[in-house]
Amino acid sequence: MRRAVVLPDNGAMHPSPILHCNRCGAAVVQRVPEGDSHPRAVCPACTHIQYENPRNIVGTLPVWDGRVLLCRRAIEPRYGLWTLPAGFMELGETTDQGALRETREEAGVDVELEGLYCVANVRPVSQVYLLYRARIVQPSWQPGIETLEAALFAPDQVPWDQIAFRTVHETLRRYFAQSADGRFTLQTFDVD
Amino acid sequence: MRRAVVLPDNGAMHPSPILHCNRCGAAVVQRVPEGDSHPRAVCPACTHIQYENPRNIVGTLPVWDGRVLLCRRAIEPRYGLWTLPAGFMELGETTDQGALRETREEAGVDVELEGLYCVANVRPVSQVYLLYRARIVQPSWQPGIETLEAALFAPDQVPWDQIAFRTVHETLRRYFAQSADGRFTLQTFDVD
Numbered sequence: 001m002r003r004a005v006v007l008p009d010n011g012a013m014h015p016s017p018i019l020h021c022n023r024c025g026a027a028v029v030q031r032v033p034e035g036d037s038h039p040r041a042v043c044p045a046c047t048h049i050q051y052e053n054p055r056n057i058v059g060t061l062p063v064w065d066g067r068v069l070l071c072r073r074a075i076e077p078r079y080g081l082w083t084l085p086a087g088f089m090e091l092g093e094t095t096d097q098g099a100l101r102e103t104r105e106e107a108g109v110d111v112e113l114e115g116l117y118c119v120a121n122v123r124p125v126s127q128v129y130l131l132y133r134a135r136i137v138q139p140s141w142q143p144g145i146e147t148l149e150a151a152l153f154a155p156d157q158v159p160w161d162q163i164a165f166r167t168v169h170e171t172l173r174r175y176f177a178q179s180a181d182g183r184f185t186l187q188t189f190d191v192d
Numbered sequence: 193m194r195r196a197v198v199l200p201d202n203g204a205m206h207p208s209p210i211l212h213c214n215r216c217g218a219a220v221v222q223r224v225p226e227g228d229s230h231p232r233a234v235c236p237a238c239t240h241i242q243y244e245n246p247r248n249i250v251g252t253l254p255v256w257d258g259r260v261l262l263c264r265r266a267i268e269p270r271y272g273l274w275t276l277p278a279g280f281m282e283l284g285e286t287t288d289q290g291a292l293r294e295t296r297e298e299a300g301v302d303v304e305l306e307g308l309y310c311v312a313n314v315r316p317v318s319q320v321y322l323l324y325r326a327r328i329v330q331p332s333w334q335p336g337i338e339t340l341e342a343a344l345f346a347p348d349q350v351p352w353d354q355i356a357f358r359t360v361h362e363t364l365r366r367y368f369a370q371s372a373d374g375r376f377t378l379q380t381f382d383v384d
């Protein structure tokens with residue numbers, strides 16, 4: 001859960017420019033450190049280097065009786081549109097733990113993970129989605145404050161034109177295509 | 193490539209404590225922002241929030257004729273030990289692109305990716321490994337400055353007690369176990 005920041009309309013949470021050293025507070029310079037290949041925010045005062053790296057979005061496809069639980073967003077961006085329970089992976093947790101945490105926080109549903117289903121890159125915003133198939137243990141849920149409502153959808157019920165993110169749209173499309181014979185294989189794709 | 197920092201012996205590159213705002217330079221406070229669930233480094237002067245998230249290590253298992261190309265480290269930690277070409281994913285690249293870049297930088301070998309093979313969590317240091325199977329296009333390589341030498345190893349030739357990281361050890365063990373019949377499936381595991 002990370003709700004204090006209103007994201008821009010494209011769903012981006014791109015790191016903002018680093019202007020100061022987060023160790024000593026001095027103004028940084030952008031340069032390629034010795035032995036490195038990329039420009040970094042280097043502190044001329046204390047020599048600390050601030051690295052920025054892509055972030056993982058972890059979450060699940062919670063399934064009950066062939067239907068997937070979607071959450072209608074109570075927050076920007078994409079307020080009112082539907083998505084899978086997912087969010088930024090936190091320090092000190094595994095991808096599995098993060099996926100379960102986000103599912104609990106956003107959908108308020110108890111699930112058991114059934115395997116990693118999708119690894120998707122959203123390069124323009126330096127994000128990697130890692131989404132798991134998950135079995136809903138009991139068909140009841142209590143969405144968190146960032147969710148207006150949650151509901152189960154069969155493929156022909158999904159509001160395809162009201163899905164919040166292209167990554168989620170593509171994951172759902174692939175999931176339902178494979179669910180016909182129940183043979184799920186890892187999906188890897190890029191969304192630009 | 194990120195070579196300016198000597199890592200501690202456990203291979204950790206854990207984010208250092210955030211003491212100052214990287215937007216305005218003021219001293220931060222650690223608190224849970226409104227609507228959030230985790231403590232963050234919040235700037236009392238400009239309200240900017242600095243998030244820290246896990247980092248991805250991307251790389252490959254470069255294969256030629258059933259043997260895997262390993263690189264002997266010319267840098268700390270684990271100087272002199274063997275590893276797979278891999279490193280921190282950079283902003284603005286996909287996991288595939290990062291894996292290819294690291295393979296080029298560290299092993300100096302031309303490969304074609306054959307699919308994601310391993311997603312491994314190293315929770316104590318908040319890292320996620322994403323390693324791809326890769327076909328070596330031509331059996332020649334020119335290791336970069338962070339590699340002492342590179343060499344192909346069949347399973348019975350691997351220096352199992354001189355592998356730099358447990359994640360790499362476990363990935364190689366699983367790879368060679370599956371290579372017997374050539375049916376590779378995604379490996380997901382945690383290393384603590």
